[in-house]
Structure formats: C-alpha cells, structure tokens
Amino acid sequence: xxxxxxxHKTFENNHVLRGIHYHVHQGEKIVVVGPxxxxxxxxxxxxxxxxxxxxxxxxxxxxxxTDPKTSINKVREHMGxxxxxxxxxxNLTIMENITLAPTKLKIMSKxxxxxxxxxxxxxxxxxxxxxxxxxxxxxxxKQRIAIVRSLAMNPRVxxxxxxxxxxxxxxxxxxxxxxxxxxxxxxxxxxxxxxMGFAREVGTKVLFMDEGIIMExxxxxxxxxxxxxxxxxxxxxxxx
Amino acid sequence: MTEWFAKxxxxxxxxxxxxxxxxxxxxxxxxxxxxxxxxAILGMIIGTVIALMKLSxxxxxxxxxxxxxxxxxxxxxxxxxxxxxxxxxxxxxxxNSKNGVLIAVLSFGINxxxxxxxxxxxxxxxxxxxxxxAGRSLGLSKAQTMCYIVLPQAxxxxxxxxxxEFIVLLKETAIVGYVSLTDLTRTxxxxxxxTYDAFMPLIGAAVIYFVVIKILTILLAQxxxxxxxxxxx
Numbered sequence: 001x002x003x004x005x006x007x008h009k010t011f012e013n014n015h016v017l018r019g020i021h022y023h024v025h026q027g028e029k030i031v032v033v034g035p036x037x038x039x040x041x042x043x044x045x046x047x048x049x050x051x052x053x054x055x056x057x058x059x060x061x062x063x064x065x066t067d068p069k070t071s072i073n074k075v076r077e078h079m080g081x082x083x084x085x086x087x088x089x090x091n092l093t094i095m096e097n098i099t100l101a102p103t104k105l106k107i108m109s110k111x112x113x114x115x116x117x118x119x120x121x122x123x124x125x126x127x128x129x130x131x132x133x134x135x136x137x138x139x140x141x142k143q144r145i146a147i148v149r150s151l152a153m154n155p156r157v158x159x160x161x162x163x164x165x166x167x168x169x170x171x172x173x174x175x176x177x178x179x180x181x182x183x184x185x186x187x188x189x190x191x192x193x194x195x196m197g198f199a200r201e202v203g204t205k206v207l208f209m210d211e212g213i214i215m216e217x218x219x220x221x222x223x224x225x226x227x228x229x230x231x232x233x234x235x236x237x238x239x240x
Numbered sequence: 241m242t243e244w245f246a247k248x249x250x251x252x253x254x255x256x257x258x259x260x261x262x263x264x265x266x267x268x269x270x271x272x273x274x275x276x277x278x279x280a281i282l283g284m285i286i287g288t289v290i291a292l293m294k295l296s297x298x299x300x301x302x303x304x305x306x307x308x309x310x311x312x313x314x315x316x317x318x319x320x321x322x323x324x325x326x327x328x329x330x331x332x333x334x335x336n337s338k339n340g341v342l343i344a345v346l347s348f349g350i351n352x353x354x355x356x357x358x359x360x361x362x363x364x365x366x367x368x369x370x371x372x373x374a375g376r377s378l379g380l381s382k383a384q385t386m387c388y389i390v391l392p393q394a395x396x397x398x399x400x401x402x403x404x405e406f407i408v409l410l411k412e413t414a415i416v417g418y419v420s421l422t423d424l425t426r427t428x429x430x431x432x433x434x435t436y437d438a439f440m441p442l443i444g445a446a447v448i449y450f451v452v453i454k455i456l457t458i459l460l461a462q463x464x465x466x467x468x469x470x471x472x473x
Binding site: 052076080090104150 | 299300301368370371373374375376377378379380381384388389392393
C-alpha cells in the first residue's frame, strides 16, 4: 500500500534520513520506535509529504506521490494524520473541526458530514462535546477528537506521530484504547510511539530506527524477546 | 476674574459660535473621517495581500517573486515620508484628478498598507505552524487552510497593533492641509487666522480628535473582547 524506496531527508547540514526502504501492506499496524533524533517522526512526516524528501520515492496505492506532478492534496485526503500536539483548529468548535475538511473538499454534504461526525464522536465517547471549543477540552479528549477528525475523511491509512507523548499519564490510556479499537476495525496504521506496551500488543510489525535508517524490523514478540542488533538491545534495556 | 471670563467667552464665541463656525469644524472632521475610514479599509486589503505575498513559498520552501515584490513595496513606502508620498500622489501621479479626497485615500491607504502588511505577517507567524500542518494533512490546500484556520486566528493576534495603526492613520490625515484639502486641522488653522486667536480653534480641534480616538479605542476594545469569547487558552 505504501512503498518507500531509498528515502533520504537532509535539513541544512543534518542528514536525518539515510536511505529508508519499506513496504507497508494493507491492514498492517506498523509501530516505529527508536531514540529521539533517530528520524522516526521525519520518516512519518515524509509519508504524507509534510516534509519533502530530499531523495527517494514514495508510492501510495500505485501512485508515485513524490512526483511533483502528483496532486498531493488529493493523496492526503486518503492519509489521516494525528499529531503529538493535537493541532485541533482553535477557532472552530469540535463539530466544525471534524466537518471542515469533508465539506470544504466536497466529499460530503453538511448534513452527511455532521451525522458522520456525531457517529464518530459517539464511538470515542465525546458526543456531548460537539459544540465545545478545543480550549475547553483535556489533552486526552483533544487527541481523541483529532483522531476522529482524521477518520471523518475515511482515510485508507492512519499515521500517528507520537500521539500520547504530550499527554498527562492518566490520559494516555483513553487515547490508546481508541487506537486499539481502530486497529481492530482493520485500519492500516503507522504509529511512531514510545509506548512499548502498545507496540507489543497492537503492532503487526515493529521497526527500530536509529541514525536515519531502519536498523531492525520484526514481529512484536521476536522484536522484544530476541532483539538482534546491539543498538536495539541497548535501547530496549533502557525503555523496558 | 470677571474680566478674564469675559475675554474667554469672547474668544470662544469668535472661534465657535460666530457665523456658525462650529459647523466648519464638523465639516472638517467629516473630511478627516472620510479619508481615514476609506484609507484604513484600503490599507487592510493591501496589507493582507502584501503579507500573504511576503509569506508565499514554493513547494521547496524557497522565496518567490511575490516575496521580492512585497519587500520592495514595503521598503519604498516605509523609506519615504508620508507627506512626500501625498505630494507625489497629488502633484505627479494624479495631477489631472479633481477628486482630492480620493487622492488622499489612495495615498494614505497605500502608505498604511505597508505597515499593516508587517502587522498581519506577524499575526500569521504567531499562529502555531501545527494548525497549517493539520489542515494540509486533511487534504485542504494551503489557501483553504489559510482562509478558514490561520487568518481567523491571526485576526485576534493583530487586533491591538491594528488598532494602533488606525489611530496613527486617523491623526496622520492632518497632513492633507499640505494639498489644500480642508480637514479638521486645516479648518482650525483657517479659523484662527480669521479670528486672530490660535488658542481656541486649535485646542477645540485637539479635543475633537481626542474624543473621536477615545471612542475608536473603546470600540476596538469591545471588538477584541468579543473575538476572545469562546477561547479559554
């Protein structure tokens, strides 16, 4: 579904990604872990071109999205993204946050979008917040809304950029629960996170990134119980 | 003491009452407000466009030719006195036009636009970049995200300095006396030369400016409070 070939990204003189090759298949839940500065967020942000790769190719559903001629806005309609800092639109109500993109992009009528939004809100238990503003919500609530906002576009894949890192510890669970539910529903997901429990439980593949490359990839049980490369063993000994 | 009062009363009468002179002040004020109002609107439009031009980037994040144009505009306008700009507009660019107020509106609007542009640019930059990224990640274009998400938030940021700019603009229109438009300041000046008393007309005009700007300040404060409703950040 997503094929990444020889992906490089350089900021000024900082070579962040040094040749990433990967293939995400439909329905997989890829969890990316690694020390900070390893390039995992940059990798994720390259997938929907929030960062423009310096070199390499990214294919999404058979379309070369790194080609400048590709309409990136159209591609992004099918790739949801959830950010570390939620990034809810502060000037809009929760309902408007969710319905803005589907209506402005003429994917749904206003009524359809509202109905769809209410259903999604019910799914995450926040239907009563439809008319609230983001400033009135807790971090966990904001992140659940952010997930709903992405889902409202009916994406084919969901990207999560450290979705629980900015949350108070007691709110991490509610967000992870929503993500688990989403995983069970069959959504293809790429998740950058520090939540090893989530990686082990939900991931179909776990990737370890360091120094701008994928150092190791494996199924969760193998990945955590029998790490092969030394850097990963060291990393796991610190975080587990 | 009574003598002093009698003298003040005489001057006051000469400055404001005789020949219904108070009407002249309000006619002058009308010219001042007309120029300031339309120049402010023009300045806002030009300023927003210039700010967006200055912030435009290519797909790779490079500057565009629009950025260069915007910078040249801002440099020229801020680098020359506004009186001179008015004189140039009056005697050079639009020397064939009879519509003095229009010339003044254009001149002040173009001038204000350069300052508003920098205010608006700062207001846009103060909106967290995550707002733009979130909009883009949903498939909205840069223009759509700017229009529905970033600019509405930027408006809140810029209201205090924009209010400041309006006040400066309103007072700066006093220089239209240079090109024989009869605004409030010029009216006061003309009356004082007729009554041989500078004190009453000039202080009178000053009081009128003060009251108008005080009212403007109150309205802006109310607007700001209205816009801040609903966000408890």
